[in-house]
Amino acid sequence: MRFLKDIFAGTLTLLTGMRVTLQHFLRPPVTTQYPLEKLEMSEAYRDVIVLIEKEELGTHDCIDCQACVRVCPSMCIEIEGHRPEGLKRKRATKFEVDFALCSECGLCLDVCPTDTLGYGRDYDEAGYQRSDFIYDLLKPWRSGEETALKRIGEIEAAKAAERDAKKKAAAAAKKAAAAKKDAASTDPPTEKDA
């Protein structure tokens, strides 16, 4: 009897399983037809790093500080820079990332002092040789570099002027305060005088 009961119970579990697969059979597929349908990448998605535009500059703000080069565990970043004439800050002249080595850890973003590094949005990178993955991050910025430099010069000049003005104002305020103090120390007698 036990024998028959086991067979019956076993068959029942098999039928339950078949019902589950049947239910799935009747539901629509979940496949994304990849090359035909493009996937929407999330906000946080990490592709090869890019230089992002800083709003106040209208261009990237890589100052060739080499912080990301030093922190990169894969040693895949290469930066060269120079100090353009009349500018306070340095500008990168070469920013190359070997994406084949990059592990998307994001440490370079953390250390960037000017926060000009961000993640790219592409996800279907492909190439025929390793050198295809050496990305030149300055490429989109090259054409606008001259105007950007001018603009940065203006901004820096404005900032310097502002700073100077502030300094002057501060100095003036200091002077005024000192004068006031002087006045305060000398005032009472004048008051008395009055």
Next chain:
Amino acid sequence: MIEEKLNELDPAIVSTAENYAVKGYCYLHKLEVARLPEAAALFCEDGFQLEMMTCVDCRESDGIFRLVYQFNIYDIAQRHLLHVDLAPDQAAPSIAAVCPGANWYEREVYDMYGVEFSGHPDLKRILMNDDYVGHPLLKDFVDTAPQVI
């Protein structure tokens, strides 16, 4: 307690209590090589498990290899570290007989540091190829393998 038993076994064993909250283990015992199998047996009898065993290459600073054995009872979190200092050409006694879990760990230490274990049932390389020359985790290891680009 196990530290008292260790002291009974050999008063020369130096046991220090450590700050579990920071270090992650309770006791550090330094012992002689010769005492190792007895000490390991003591731990195993008391229900400890060999959680991990490894080696540290201290040849530069102290001229020794330091074998580190980590015993633990999981439910009460009693983690003990055993330090055994070895001269660079000295063989350590294998504890695989008392604690079979050590078998592979000892093979790994042999593979990575070249430390021999006397009495090990099957001492051969474990992670590197059988025909590999050199011991990768030595501090003076130079990688001679051709770079693949």
Next chain:
Amino acid sequence: MDRMEVVRADDDRDTYYINMGPQHPSTHGVLRLRLHLDGERIIDAEPIIGYGHRAHEKMAENRDYLQFLPNTSRVDYLSGMIYNLAYCQAIEKALEIEVPERAEYIRIIAGELNRISSHLLWLGTFLLDLGGITPFLYCFDDREKILDILDSVTGSRLTYCYGRFGGVTMDVDETFLENTAAFCTYFHKRLVEYDKLVIGNVIFQERTKGVGIFAPEIAARYAVTGPCLRALGQARDVRKDEPYGIYERFDFAVPTCEKGDCFDRSIVRMEEMRQSLAIIEQALRDIPSGPVMAAKVPKRIRPPEGEYHFGVESARGHFGIYIVSDGSDIPFRMKLRTPSFAHISTMPEVLVGTMLADTVAILGSIDIVIPEIDR
């Protein structure tokens, strides 16, 4: 010319050797098992490992503490988040960095989501080993949902580098929390379905019950941990025994079984997924607002000279990080104690006497991840 010699052994012509792997469909990577067989029965088994050896421990000695971060999630790529966060927590503990509350909660959620995704992959591949192909696809479908959720905050799907010393890289937003909550409700239903399709199935039970029993002595001698140990009836879980992070605040059970065979391991893992869901739900309920990065993190990571151990419960068992610091910003020695290494070293004892078909069931049920063994 003896070209028909299929049976070959030195003196015993009734037995033969077979190489399972390194390229074999069900060794989950590049594991090689040298099996000595008598017919279909295994007389002797020797696992040969090292095909996936990437020398993570050597790499650790050649880069500073921060630069080792991306390596951690690649040790065990299936529970990369847990390993990544474990490494962060290990360093935080050594340096006594306070982690903000919100970051701790995010870590719990991300870690437990990762644990579920790891268990789902185990379930799928285990069934694949047993010859059931369909559950594999269902598991991957569900796993994909988890990966989407984790992707939306970490930016990666498999090898996360989300943790930082002192917190996490990115704060989670409302959508993340909502998606996670929605996933929890959805996944409860799916677990019932898995129970029907897989666990209840008579063929599955036939294949797994009484197969691959880890005797308690073996478990003790080889320091078997995680679900394999809990299947034996020992309720040991690092999250309970040595609570790290904020695990002691959560109410969850440590599921156990009695026999320790493949079926019990499956039951334990299925139940663990439910417990993980419970933890996630509690964390979602209690998550406070605030910063996700500690205000004061030393610029140079230099743990004081000495030795440190930090253990977490990974999806497979006790994962321990042992760090020897010489006070510089490069680890002097870092040993990664991985659970699968201990589990696979029991194989010579566990596999003997089983059938060839059981070998794949046992390997599948202990949930080995080869890169984790080889490191």
Next chain:
Amino acid sequence: MSPNFVEIFGNPWLAILVAMSAIIGYLTLNALMLIWLERKLSARIQRRMGPTEVGPYGLLQTVADMGKLISKELLTPEHVQKPLYLAAPVLVFAPVVALCSLFPVSPSWVFHDYNIALVLLLAISGTNVLGIFIAGWGSNNKYAVLGAVRSVAQNIAYEIPLILAVIPVVMTARTLSLYGITEAQSAFPYILVQPLAAIIFLIAATAETNRAPFDIPEAESELVAGFHTEYSGMRFGMFFFAEYSNMVIACGLATVLFLGGWKGPLLPGFVWFFIKVYALIVLMMWFRWTFPRLRFDQLMKFAWVVLVPLAIVNLLVTTIVLKLI
């Protein structure tokens, strides 16, 4: 009585040629469509799309695959036993062609109605295992030999419940001719009188065709690919074709024995026959994409401990009932 092919064509050689070409053509088409069906079905069960690119609904995908298999170089590994290795794919496929000629597809579609057709069919289908064994043995590969050995054991074990399930039908119909058995089911199909025999037959037939959950000889997670590990190109394709053709044979036999063959209202006979056959095939596919695989010893135990006793009991009961009637 059915019309004879020889009478239609006059020349017996011509008749054989035409019939053989028709059967091989049908089997090729059948295998192609079944593979497509299996892919689509498994895909939908697994919430995937299956083939979509080649042809409408991916219908031509398997044709493309066959083109690929045919154009592949036929590799012969160095260590194989050459004569056996080369003969095996043919030996696996040959019985199928012979078997197909026996089925009464409709009252007018039968190549030759032997009065012992059922015996002939079971006998020839038994030789199928020979090809598999030779393939495994000739490959001189341990995985292949293991697969071959399993296959032989499994086929022998399941042949018994299979035949034990057929006997009650023969006893009820009182004929061994497939045509006769179909005719005897004019009133109702035998599945109603012999439900247990029908289930046993279906299970045993699934095992005979090495389909999941009984695909032990080619269990890919244990034996890589089992007996056809060493085969590639169209030689592998032959095994593949044989598997799907065997499914048609097994399901065709089940249709004739239990579902009343071509019998059915409204539609012409051959349509009913094929509907029934392909419905059974879909059922077998459904099994495959739902269940995990049994272990070898459990499989044998299932045959000897469950199926054989049940079949014998069923046979006894049938005998007694028939005697009483």
